[in-house]
Amino acid sequence: MDKTEQKILDVALKEFAKEGYVGARTKSIAEKSGFSEMTLFRKFKTKENLFNMVLAKNQEIVIKDFYLMMKDSNIDNPDDYLKTIIERLISLTEDNFDFISIVIYEKKTISGTVIAELMTHITECLEKIFPNSKIDTKVFVFNLLSFVYFLIFDKSQGRTFVDHKKAVEEFIKYSTGCLKL
Template identity: 35%
Template sequence: MNDIELKIIDAALKIFSSEGYRNATTKAIADEAGVNESTLFRKFKNKENLFDSVIASNRSKVDKELDLLLSKNDNENPRKSLDFILNSICKVMKNNYELLRILIHENSRIKYGTKIDMFSMIIVKHLQPFKYENDDINLEILAVTIFSFFFVVHYKNINTNITETINMDEQIVYNHFKEYCARIIQI
């Protein structure tokens, strides 16, 4: 992608996140990107193609960011590894709140395997290498549970476009959640 396309995609991410697909206009996106609306249409043809490009581009970014963070996990201790994984997910979700907002609010509009399960697949990949005492653990369900927890904790931030650190009350809940996950997988 060239610089103009990236500017349009960044502007579209912001507008789709704040206004939703239905209320977002190509004029507002073009204005935000600092381009003519005709340039937007020349590059993306229509609003739907632009939306799909925003999702695909940002999914790739999130996949790489999360995978890069999680690949730095050199903990052989499953408990420390779980902490590292949870902290990494928290960081990526904060950095990508606009995409998360779109994924949640526009889930039915997303055409292909880009939905919430994208986080789950990456989480499972990084949980699999460990040996767990509980052989019945379904890592996919645990991954969705982890994503859901972080979404709920950050929901107010996602809905108000605020990326703050977890406040003290949320930190207490987060610590309890880490304990809960550790008990589930018996580490």
């Protein structure tokens, strides 16, 4: 991928996250990238191709980063393990917030592959560390990802609906209690 394509993809990610697929304009993406709309279409042919390329590129990054962050999670203490997962998911969500927003809000336009893969992997990890838990781990993971997303959403809006640090501590405390049931 050349520098022109990369610049257009970076700007397109932000535009699709902010405006949605329908609201994002190729002319605006091209101008903010520093190129003409003709260049954008020469590189990507259609708005749909551009959108799909943004998704594919960022999906690859998120999945790779997730597996890297989980690779060294050989922690025996369940409380520490859950804390590590939550802290790393918060970091991953912050770093990829625009992409994750697109995945959530453009659900009719794209497949849920990234979210499904993350949920499956986190579920498997938690079932290993909490093998006798009586709660539905898939539901717990759904709640975990929702918590992380809305925490970062609140932060990205410049608000503090809750004290983020305290909310994470409380979530970890109550979650480990639930998982130990």
